Amino acid sequence: MKSKYILLNLFTATLLVMLISGCKKELEYVPESYLSPEQVYADEAGAIAGITGIYRQFQQLKKSELGLIGNIGTDEGKTSGFVPTWGGYWLQLSSVSSYDKTQLSPQNDVLFYFWQKVYQAIGNANIAIRYIEKGPAGEAVKTRILGEAKFLRAMGYFYLVQLWGDVPMPTEAVDPIADENGYPRTPATDVYKLIISDLQYAQQNLPDKSKMEKGRANKQAAQALLGKVYLTIKDYPNAKTALDPLMSTTETALMPNYADLFKNDESTENNIESLFEFQYSVESGHTQNFSEILGSWNISGNQPGGGGQVALPTAYAANIYPLADSARKNAALRSVYYDGNGNPGLNDWWGDVGKPHLKKYEQKPNQGSNSSTRNIYYLRYADALLMYAEVLNELGQTTQALTYLNKVRTRAKISNLETVMGGTPSQQQFRDSMVTERIKELMFEGWRLFDLKRWGLFETRTKLYNTESTNNIQLPMHLLYPIPYRELIANKAITNQNTGY
Incomplete structure (x- = not known):
């Protein structure tokens, strides 16, 4: 247990x-x-x-x-x-x-x-x-x-x-x-x-993460959140100072396999990469229905499909992973659902039949409505690495920034950014790559709106890729x-x- x-x-x-x-x-x-x-x-x-x-x-x-x-x-x-x-x-x-x-x-x-x-x-x-x-x-x-x-x-x-x-x-x-x-x-x-x-x-x-009860705030979580706050207000020197200790600590590290972060048997919760996550369990009396809301609910019985399907990725997000980035895609998204006997079938309960849904939060088989015991990440070490890379790039240290970005890419089993680009990217090229890298690594982990605002890309990218909002968004109103x-x-x-x- x-x-x-x-x-x-x-x-x-x-x-x-x-x-x-x-x-x-x-x-x-x-x-x-x-x-x-x-x-x-x-x-x-x-x-x-x-x-x-x-x-x-x-x-x-x-x-x-x-x-x-x-x-x-x-x-x-x-x-x-x-x-x-x-x-x-x-x-x-x-x-x-x-x-x-x-x-x-x-x-x-x-x-x-x-x-x-x-x-x-x-x-x-x-x-x-x-x-x-x-x-x-x-x-x-x-x-x-x-x-x-x-x-x-x-x-x-x-x-x-x-x-x-x-x-x-x-x-x-x-x-x-x-x-x-x-x-x-x-x-x-x-x-x-x-x-x-x-x-x-x-x-x-x-205290350090290893000395705190699981599910409670710790030194490394505070460092990561402080770095994120400084990054949000574009105080890059202080963001670097806040994140520096995380780059050398033994308290946290990337999990070797991306898919292991999201096992629905819950065996890898509170892992080495998790800096802070929200805890749910039957024993505590506190379960969640976020899995169901995202349509990633394993229905008991023979009915194909699953969940309330309240939210799902945009078409852009669902197709953002290149073929080589299959490790993250297969862990993050599900296009085929299975009935209680293990037979494949389309998710035909609601209005977006067959469209990819979030797999990250998929709960244990046969757990009922509003009873998922999957924990939900708030901060991961991969996020800290990407923030640190962004900070270094903004400080004009693009070559050094590649080291930390590539740690995340290497875990995903994809080539280093400079290999893909045929050389060291410019500062702007690095910024552009971060826009897609963070969505591929952190999809539906709660940070996208804040990332887009920080980059000044909220209006243009949301209008372009979230078509239901195209004719509605107005600035500065919707900031x-x-x-x-x-x-x-x-x-x-x-x-x-x-x-x-």
Whole structure:
């Protein structure tokens, strides 16, 4: 049985308000298991359990259709043809892919739930930081769990600032009475300063990956995320400094075979390449339906096909792998489905018959709906290598950058880039190769939207390759999502909406 960790169902003050603005919410029933922050963080064991509860909140964010944000609405992924016909919430989800202005609006519930869940996790991280700092835990434990709390808070704000720009930025536990007027939007530059500060603390104080429980933040994960943040704001010297230790550590390395990263028997989860991944298991009571949403669900019985098929790769992404790159293609995509007796058949349940679907998250055979126990990657060492190569190239060190890019290509059993190009590429040629290399290596791992924005290619590539969005995308409007209407109503300190909404 694989090692998983049961997550505490933590009820804290942030769950008693509808929004982080401090808007009070009447509770008809307070569970007997309710614990105040003072009770949770009264001792060392409680503090550790409190942090574990925050991990669970991010698990919930990634386990469902909300985990598609970052993948769909790009040149990489789209919602399937049937999703808009389901109406309501699903029509709103399809607009995140198509940028349909009638649905991608402040009233969009998909965006509101994402916003709400991230802020709930941040709120609990703020509570943890406040009570751990003055709590009774031993100094070594206190430093470690503070590092975890700050890593998780940084993760949350990194999502928010990339998707919404200037956002409210509470750093203390919310007081529903004292803070009843809400929080104004903080400039994105200041949000990034907090993210960087939190991750600097985390990478300095968290133990190495090998010394941490599986599924918990560690030094190498913090270094990789800090490097990604610096890369996002184009601070290349500091990105290099953050990523440098990962290039020489023995704590992480590439798995020898790409396909082994995605075995559906779950035997290679929490592997040497994984820097941080979200944990799911029957034992913990926390499973995911992301596999089903992507159509990569092994149906029991004799019915060919599988899954809800809510999202799938664009035609461009499905055909991006050259013949030589079959190792990654065969691990990432499935074009033929099998029934319960092992007989091949087309996926004919929904609207995109026979089109390639994501295989990466395919769950164990005979697991039912909403019961996949596959973990979901957040950060992998291959991502760190590609980021480091990108940073070196931007610093004018293209020849050195090839070393790190080629590590990823060699694992995929394809030729070095300079061999393919007949010599050392120019800086721009290297940039162009990175655009395709990252999608081939990291397809549907949650980073494509942010990559395209960083490169300034979001509009051109999404319009070109995600055809349902071609006539809808407008800049600067769609570089950011609208602030949710329910937040604007509850949080009177927010006085402006993002451009175009």
